[in-house]
Amino acid sequence: MNRNYLKHEFLITATSRRTIPFVYFITVLLFSYCLIFWPYANTKESFNKKETEDYLDYLEDQQKLWRSIGNTGFVFEWTSINYHKQRGYPVYATNDHNHDLFSGMLKSFENRDFGRMLNLRTLYLQNNPDEYLEDRNLFQMAPFPIKDREHAYHQTMMKYEDYLNKDHPITFGLMYEKTGLQTLQNFLQNYGVYFLLFCVIYFSSDILSRDRKHKAILQGMPLSWYRQLNLKSVSAFLYSMVFIIGVIVVGVLAMTIQFGFGYFDLNVPIMIRQLTFTPEDYSVISLATYLGKTLVVIPLLVILFVRLNIVLSLLFKNEWIVLFISSLLLFSERLYYTRSTKELFGKDISLFPQTYFDFGKIVDGEKNFLLNTETITYAQGILVLLVTYFIIEVVLFIVSLIINKRRFYIVS
Structure with missing residues (x-):
């Protein structure tokens, strides 16, 4: 039963009239980036x-x-x-x-x-x-x-x-950093994680509200309400991960065909401290390490936003409200961000999860550099995101008890 329900939810998400046009749009955007924008993008080092x-x-x-x-x-x-x-x-x-x-x-x-x-x-x-x-x-x-x-x-x-x-x-x-692996590195360093997480929010924003059109069938399903929410979360998580992997593979492949695959042993400069602003403040990690440490956090961010959308769906019962609030939370750092922001509400900025949503800038120390601090670390980011996920799980469990299956489907 669980497997069939999971498969059913996955296929509904994949074939939804909301999903298919959005995937087409992202596909056009991806190929435009890989075939037009990035190959001809000019940087300081571009030869004129x-x-x-x-x-x-x-x-x-x-x-x-x-x-x-x-x-x-x-x-x-x-x-x-x-x-x-x-x-x-x-x-x-x-x-x-x-x-x-x-x-x-x-x-x-x-x-x-x-x-x-x-x-x-x-x-x-x-x-x-x-x-x-x-x-x-x-x-x-x-x-x-x-x-x-x-x-x-x-x-x-x-x-x-x-x-x-x-x-x-x-x-x-x-x-000029246009090989497949270097393009992926630049994508993750320049708000690529934000882009992927927004897609996750879009895919999972209606996984509950769409069922309100089929109240009679779904209310009688022999699954507990909490298990049903969990299966929907797993379905949205799996679809989102398939989508993210697809975007990365297609993007890297498109750039590889044009400029080559690249090399995993290339060095990525990282800033380890901010004392003299000389080469002594820098170190290096391999490109493989950078990609591994960044990509391994993406599943955690994906499930975090999927579960958050479940909570918001229970509370508001409208996919567009869920999409708006989740997107606002995703980009909330931009509302108060300045290059001198070290505290928020009197607490160090490193204690807030939104600091780590753009995780590509955490691994190489770029976020520390931009905010003129040294408190934002990889280990701290993992810990803060895990604590945030745990809090969301507790809130979801409590909300699912208050807004049970009958109340969700019956009350307008």
């Missing part, structure tokens, strides 16, 4: 051929100018403030070096020699950290732009040094 050519033309004009005035050595102090940055600076030699460097990167890009290009880019960034630190367009709207630029610089350098130290062939996909 036109800008590089313009920069090389500029350098050539500058070199002609310096040669015409007979000054190809050091530029000493000038009286005009326009030359402030050139005092005692080997402008000609530096321009000549940069011309060779960027010419090499341009030729490497045109020849698809990304190994040489990565070597040249890494060499340039090692000697020119201001490429990040003085870029006013980078994090210009952030409250701590200098801190964020330093963070981005250290992460970039750690990734590039790792690519160069590994024996893996350097490809476009590897260098």
